[in-house]
């Protein structure tokens with residue numbers, strides 16, 4: 575893994591941590607932000623308001639590591655709320671921010687900030703999921719994490735959606751998604767019989783309406 579720890583002075587850059595759900599992206603983001611804090615750097619963290627799965631004010635990994643963050647709805651709010659003394663800017667769940675994040679991340683890095691971004695690189699159909707693919711091209715450092723396929727145990731690069739929806743963004747955790755490898759991935763919604771004990775809550779709620 576390429577790390578940018580040796581860089582000194584006021585040079586900004588972009589680090590992207592990508593991969594499917596359950597691959598440890600938020601944990602890796604939190605780990606890097608903690609290291610920056612230990613190095614006495616000023617750290618500011620942002621996350622999208624859309625992602626309220628575990629907490630409304632902290633970035634939280636599925637493994638329950640957490641770090642306080644500022645909640646925003648638009649990427650432009652990062653610039654508006656930025657403490658310009660910050661050395662490091664962490665951004666979680668980049669996939670929820672859309673195209674506007676590309677310009678914001680570039681401005682931050684050009685302005686001398688160390689920008690660390692975490693997000694999904696592909697969507698529920700397995701397609702590149704903007705803005706992360708564009709950010710990978712602009713980044714100095716890229717880390718692609720893999721999860722474990724819940725069906726066969728192989729390294730998994732896909733986020734399998736388990737609830738029926740054609741929407742690009744459906745916020746959910748283990749009740750709505752699981753990690754699958756290339757071979758086991760079913761673009762769109764899994765056709766497997768839903769086991770009663772694993773029945774997604776979102777579907778149950780929809781049907782009880």
Ligand SMILES: [Zn+2]
Pocket residue numbers: 723724725726727728754755756757758759
């Ligand atoms: Zn598999």
